[in-house]
Amino acid sequence: MDTTSIRNFSIIAHIDHGKSTLADRLLQITGTISERDMQEQVLDDMELERERGVTIKASAVRMSYQANDGQTYEMNLIDTPGHVDFSYEVSRALQACEGAILVVDSTQGIEAQTLANLYMALEQDLEIIAVVNKIDLPAARPDEIAQEIEDLIGIDAADVIQVSAKTGEGVAQILEAIVEKIPPPKGASDTPARALIFDSHYDSYKGVIAYVRVMEGVITKTDTLRLIASNVVTTPVEIGIFNPHMTPVDRLNAGEVGYVATGLKTVRECRVGDTITLGVDGAAHALPGYKQAKPMVFAGFYPTDNDAYIDLRDALEKLQLNDAALVYEPETSQALNFGFRVGFLGLFHMEIIQERLEREYDLDILATAPSVEYQVVLRSGDILTIHSPAELPDPSVVDEIREPWMAIEIFTPEEFIGPIMDLVTKKRGVYFSMEYLDSKRVQLKYTIPLAELIVDFYDRLKSGTRGYASLDYHFDGFQVDRLVKLDVLVNKQPVDALAMIVHEDDAYHKGQRLVSRLKRLIPRQLYEVPIQAAVGKHVISRANVKALRKDVLAKCYGGDVTRKKKLLEKQKKGKKRLKMIGNVEVPQEAFMAVLRLDDDD
Amino acid sequence: MPCQTTKPNHTPLSERVPDTACYFHIPFCRTRCSYCDFNTYTGQDSLIPHYMHALATEVRLVGVSATVEVTTLFFGGGTPSLIPANDLNVVLDSCRQSFELAGDAEISLEANPGTISRSYLYSLRQYGVNRLSIGMQSAHARELNLFERTHQLGDVRLAVEAARDAGFENISLDLIYGIPLQTLDDWRISLDTALDMRPDHLSLYALGVEDGTPLHGWIADGRFPSPDPDLAADMYEWASERLAQAGFEQYEISNWARPDFACQHNLRYWRNTSYLGFGAGAHGHAVFSGTSAVRYANVLHPADYIRRIQAQTGPCPFPLSDAVAWSEHLDGRQVMADTMFMGLRLIREGISPGVFKARFGDDLWQVYGAILDRLIAAGLVERTADERVRLTSRGRLLGNQVFAEFV
Numbered sequence A: 001m002d003t004t005s006i007r008n009f010s011i012i013a014h015i016d017h018g019k020s021t022l023a024d025r026l027l028q029i030t031g032t033i034s035e036r037d038m039q040e041q042v043l044d045d046m047e048l049e050r051e052r053g054v055t056i057k058a059s060a061v062r063m064s065y066q067a068n069d070g071q072t073y074e075m076n077l078i079d080t081p082g083h084v085d086f087s088y089e090v091s092r093a094l095q096a097c098e099g100a101i102l103v104v105d106s107t108q109g110i111e112a113q114t115l116a117n118l119y120m121a122l123e124q125d126l127e128i129i130a131v132v133n134k135i136d137l138p139a140a141r142p143d144e145i146a147q148e149i150e151d152l153i154g155i156d157a158a159d160v161i162q163v164s165a166k167t168g169e170g171v172a173q174i175l176e177a178i179v180e181k182i183p184p185p186k187g188a189s190d191t192p193a194r195a196l197i198f199d200s201h202y203d204s205y206k207g208v209i210a211y212v213r214v215m216e217g218v219i220t221k222t223d224t225l226r227l228i229a230s231n232v233v234t235t236p237v238e239i240g241i242f243n244p245h246m247t248p249v250d251r252l253n254a255g256e257v258g259y260v261a262t263g264l265k266t267v268r269e270c271r272v273g274d275t276i277t278l279g280v281d282g283a284a285h286a287l288p289g290y291k292q293a294k295p296m297v298f299a300g301f302y303p304t305d306n307d308a309y310i311d312l313r314d315a316l317e318k319l320q321l322n323d324a325a326l327v328y329e330p331e332t333s334q335a336l337n338f339g340f341r342v343g344f345l346g347l348f349h350m351e352i353i354q355e356r357l358e359r360e361y362d363l364d365i366l367a368t369a370p371s372v373e374y375q376v377v378l379r380s381g382d383i384l385t386i387h388s389p390a391e392l393p394d395p396s397v398v399d400e401i402r403e404p405w406m407a408i409e410i411f412t413p414e415e416f417i418g419p420i421m422d423l424v425t426k427k428r429g430v431y432f433s434m435e436y437l438d439s440k441r442v443q444l445k446y447t448i449p450l451a452e453l454i455v456d457f458y459d460r461l462k463s464g465t466r467g468y469a470s471l472d473y474h475f476d477g478f479q480v481d482r483l484v485k486l487d488v489l490v491n492k493q494p495v496d497a498l499a500m501i502v503h504e505d506d507a508y509h510k511g512q513r514l515v516s517r518l519k520r521l522i523p524r525q526l527y528e529v530p531i532q533a534a535v536g537k538h539v540i541s542r543a544n545v546k547a548l549r550k551d552v553l554a555k556c557y558g559g560d561v562t563r564k565k566k567l568l569e570k571q572k573k574g575k576k577r578l579k580m581i582g583n584v585e586v587p588q589e590a591f592m593a594v595l596r597l598d599d600d601d
Numbered sequence B: 001m002p003c004q005t006t007k008p009n010h011t012p013l014s015e016r017v018p019d020t021a022c023y024f025h026i027p028f029c030r031t032r033c034s035y036c037d038f039n040t041y042t043g044q045d046s047l048i049p050h051y052m053h054a055l056a057t058e059v060r061l062v063g064v065s066a067t068v069e070v071t072t073l074f075f076g077g078g079t080p081s082l083i084p085a086n087d088l089n090v091v092l093d094s095c096r097q098s099f100e101l102a103g104d105a106e107i108s109l110e111a112n113p114g115t116i117s118r119s120y121l122y123s124l125r126q127y128g129v130n131r132l133s134i135g136m137q138s139a140h141a142r143e144l145n146l147f148e149r150t151h152q153l154g155d156v157r158l159a160v161e162a163a164r165d166a167g168f169e170n171i172s173l174d175l176i177y178g179i180p181l182q183t184l185d186d187w188r189i190s191l192d193t194a195l196d197m198r199p200d201h202l203s204l205y206a207l208g209v210e211d212g213t214p215l216h217g218w219i220a221d222g223r224f225p226s227p228d229p230d231l232a233a234d235m236y237e238w239a240s241e242r243l244a245q246a247g248f249e250q251y252e253i254s255n256w257a258r259p260d261f262a263c264q265h266n267l268r269y270w271r272n273t274s275y276l277g278f279g280a281g282a283h284g285h286a287v288f289s290g291t292s293a294v295r296y297a298n299v300l301h302p303a304d305y306i307r308r309i310q311a312q313t314g315p316c317p318f319p320l321s322d323a324v325a326w327s328e329h330l331d332g333r334q335v336m337a338d339t340m341f342m343g344l345r346l347i348r349e350g351i352s353p354g355v356f357k358a359r360f361g362d363d364l365w366q367v368y369g370a371i372l373d374r375l376i377a378a379g380l381v382e383r384t385a386d387e388r389v390r391l392t393s394r395g396r397l398l399g400n401q402v403f404a405e406f407v
């Protein structure tokens, strides 16, 4: 089949610059979605995406477009998330494309993820179509931003398409530009089929659904298929395309994007990044695939109810199919029993995973505070990599501890340079450079320990700059520092799940804050509960949760026993959500207390 | 459709209820107190005659299918003392006609100081009301103002005096503690002032700050501090000692009485026996042969209540009337659990294994041994020399921790 009428492209941008809204207009103009089924950000179909108004998953959809040249084109669009924690979704989507539409909000200009995502697209040699969006807004500065794009990115301002994804103004031009500028896919159809799996999800009837981009050859619905890396052979239940819902087709040709319902049951058999080929006379070698995402933060996930361990394990396995960045391994905690240490790309990612597990799999999860990966050099010369403070060996056998540092870039109006400098310094960051983007906006570069970045850096950056600053980061390297483990003892017992690794200079201050926070978060129990923070044997801070003295309903009003029973039932239920540590009841928030130790309260 | 119209086909339920209490709810007040979330209404006084008529009718409707002995009667509110004595008597008469009223029946009425005249009190006595419960709440003008009560301390003194003169031999005072800004000394003065009036019974209630009340709003926006639970605990413990010295027996978590003056009506609640509820929002509980039961409640608003009773779409199975809004059947297990957590409120009496066995045929320790052992180990519950199970002095303040185990 002829691939010259196929166009594969992603929409990329900084968060909230209007990617999904633009996708809406493209689907509408091409008639892919009927007016009746249209809703805002229609591709954000996950409950969480709709609630939060943010794209979490990349979604692919096929459109058919009749261009001004009279020809009909098959267009495969992939809408991507803008949040930095989901950049792995973007990078995989880009590998299935020949071009990318780079959207820039004309009221905001180029932001951190605009550049980060652009560079990813350029690395893949994609053709870029630049678009400034939201020109309907009074604060829009389309010409200025087009010029900024020319200056910073090198795309001629005259070639920047000005649109409003909301009203649809200018959007038709994008479709024409796609036809003209983005090259058709190159893969030959007469070689053995090779299709790259760029995403997947689990369907209880059809097994793992692999989202594929056919790079070369043809897959038909009757072919027996082989996954090259896992070396699994299967006969697909069906193959199809997204338009936008899953629609079966007879064949997927070179250059096309679609899905293969594999009938396979586990992620081990069908991994994102693997290559699908034919079972008979297939290709010998896999496509390059993807680098596995590198988790940045780690947290323990434990079922609130110990009996739900197996359910949690199954849920993680299923969820991993739909989130290739998710990694986990079993972990045991003295305090929390059996659970998993889960790796995430960032705190937002962690929050989303926890919510998805709770909603999609109906689990109650207790998450411990996130931590980063440390390299511990032992006296013996061995290097130990740990993902949880609890794993830190006794200081007597430790030679040095190295922690991950990140290179960060902050885009901000110049008036916030001062507050940002203060914030970074407070977080042990080191200044690297400053560059003016235009007369008012600057790009600041720093390096900073990841452990400081994950805590509440982003929120503080946003609040300190009235939302104007944007942030991007990437791994820089490990650095040695004077780090110590801060233990927390509840009722004289060290609680492994509450331990944290901190800089020696901060230990005292953080220990005090942590203890006073825990004192407020741990409900009063039947007896007094001492809480202590300690480094080694040295107790830094101590406070007591006083024993509960009064908890009784005074009045049985007019014989209304039912109301009384309801109150007692509610009280009992609330108790169930607490985790028993020894014989102390500890709420989830206590485990997160370490996250906000810098708050002034 | 207020209630099922099908008649039970076996022994009439009422025959399996040997005796009962009757509660009459009077949902009218002059003004609403700032802490109050009770089912009561202001500015609806024009409904009172119709309401009282409906109340007498409801008593007849329920009574017609029953031959039950009534041992106690209680007019609660709201403000029962707003109701003309004659109207109350119509309800009492209706009760006498429809049930077998015990000769020594305790007949209580809640009264707000400032609403009761001497002649009113004489009439009440004449009609058979023999127990008066007066809402004193505090001896301090500042606290009464915070509560937006419509009386002052002097009114309470006058009311008690007048009630004695009218021949009331059983007078109770209600007090509230754990009030924002209240000190231990403030509390001591209130309680001592109450004792000076020589009441026969005292109810001491810790202030509950309920959602939606003005007081809740004032605390939420910082105009007043939240009550300090530890201070309230100190007040409670001090009061327990003080009242013991003064010759009062504590028979329930919030209730003290001179010997033989425990409120018989309220005891029926805590012993988990039957009480019929009449009036808007009234709750009732009928226990059949001791072991299965129905709990029910009437519609909340007096106007709805009057309409329902007037419409009379019944007949309704005992003990429900046309005004019922909600009812729930309880099986033996649930009655047992209710018996436990209500009964443990009784400080001295507690739960006796013998009574338990006689009522349910089961051994207390077999059914609740595990829970009781845990509570005893935690120091909240104790076993007395005569094998009763009851709250420890610490457990009295932590009752919910105990009761929650049984729901």
Ligand SMILES: Nc1nc2c(ncn2[C@@H]2O[C@H](COP(=O)(O)OP(=O)(O)OP(=O)(O)O)[C@@H](O)[C@H]2O)c(=O)[nH]1
Binding pocket: A013, A014, A015, A016, A017, A018, A019, A020, A021, A022, A041, A053, A054, A055, A056, A080, A081, A082, A083, A133, A134, A135, A136, A137, A163, A164, A165, A166, A167
């Ligand atoms: N006025 C106006 N608002 C727009 C336009 N395009 C998008 N928006 C609004 O901008 C917000 C973000 O739009 P989205 O389409 O969800 O942005 P996104 O880039 O997909 O966001 P993420 O996927 O979370 O990165 C929404 O409130 C949109 O309604 C536009 O052209 N004009």
Ligand code: SF4
Binding pocket: B028, B029, B031, B032, B033, B036, B037, B038, B040, B077, B078, B079, B112
């Ligand atoms: S008198 Fe009693 S029922 Fe009436 S408003 Fe005051 S507290 Fe509420």
Ligand SMILES: [Mg+2]
Binding pocket: A019, A020, A021, A044, A054, A055, A080, A081, A082
């Ligand atoms: Mg989006």
